[in-house]
Amino acid sequence: MQIQIDVAMDYALGVDPLVNLAIEVARTDGQDVISDTIAIDYCTVTRVAGEGGLGTRIWADVTSPRMVLRYQATVDVTREVSALDTLAADPRQELPGDVLSFLRPSRLIESHSFLGFVERRFGHLSGGAKIAAMRDWIEAEMEYLPGSSNATTSAIDSFASRQGVCRDYAQLMCAFARAVGIPARCVSVYGLGVDPQDFHAVAQVWLSGGWHLVDPTGMARPDHMAVIAVGRDAGDIAFMETETPADLYYQSVSVMSVA
Structure with a gap:
């Protein structure tokens, strides 16, 4: 089954603009990432491996008082499910x-x-x-x-x-x-x-x-x-971590099947 993912985030950041994100679909058994894109305004991105080498985490060093982000992906879920x-x-x-x-x-x-x-x-x-x-x-x-x-x-x-x-x-x-x-x-x-x-x-x-x-x-x-x-x-699996409080302006997550 193919699914489409669309994530939009807009947060006001505290005095520390460094944000740790876990939002990208992992490239792992049972799922194939057909395409994915991520855009974060006014930001330098560093990627590191996730827990146990599964997936990635993003260090986003944002140079603006707000983090505005858009992530989109199309994923083919091939996972076999046993009772x-x-x-x-x-x-x-x-x-x-x-x-x-x-x-x-x-x-x-x-x-x-x-x-x-x-x-x-x-x-x-x-x-x-x-x-x-x-x-x-x-x-x-x-x-x-x-x-x-x-x-x-x-x-x-x-x-x-x-x-x-x-x-x-x-x-x-x-x-x-x-x-x-x-x-x-x-x-x-x-x-x-x-x-x-x-x-x-x-x-x-x-x-x-x-x-x-x-x-x-x-x-x-x-x-x-x-x-x-x-x-x-x-x-360990929080989608977003910051050292200082961040205030939410807007966030949406959409997951839909591909007809």
């Missing part, structure tokens, strides 16, 4: 070294705190069937409520409040998976069908020797997503 319940959990001793770190708790994903709950609730299941049940539980139990969380909200906070947005759903999914010994990481994507359209966060779990996308909000299918970046938790 989760057909996938197996890999023994820990067989996990690749670059996957092991996604078994551990992180600052915003306190997976060690969920050991008792996930055993009581999902202990009768295994592998991908367990992940599918976790995904369904989160979608059913959480209320999608914009404004109910912020950049410091952790998986424990979301579990307690049962409210959040996509980043909170993804972090809770990762917390559950890591608690049962299944590596999981947070992923930023452009997702067809996401409502309201925005930068979207999902989870990715390691099963049967590979990474598999899981959206516990239920809004986007893995074969309708274009991956941007991955990380330990939502803090």
Whole structure:
């Protein structure tokens, strides 16, 4: 499936004009970038590799008090999707070294705190069937409520409040998976069908020797997503980071299928 992405951003910057951006679609397995362009007014751009070598991050050194940006891309999503319940959990001793770190708790994903709950609730299941049940539980139990969380909200906070947005759903999914010994990481994507359209966060779990996308909000299918970046938790996949506060003038994200 081909999708078109159109992002427009306009921010007033603080005293530090250096901005870190993760908005370009990654060139990685399961998706081919047919074309993409980015324009940032009055800016010098430096690119560095993203987490684990997946995707790129942009250092934008803006010489204006405002950052005005436009990003457009056409992506052919070729990702094959397997039913989760057909996938197996890999023994820990067989996990690749670059996957092991996604078994551990992180600052915003306190997976060690969920050991008792996930055993009581999902202990009768295994592998991908367990992940599918976790995904369904989160979608059913959480209320999608914009404004109910912020950049410091952790998986424990979301579990307690049962409210959040996509980043909170993804972090809770990762917390559950890591608690049962299944590596999981947070992923930023452009997702067809996401409502309201925005930068979207999902989870990715390691099963049967590979990474598999899981959206516990239920809004986007893995074969309708274009991956941007991955990380330990939502803090690693923020689309924009600044050292000093930036004020939003305007932002829009559009993801559409190509007829």
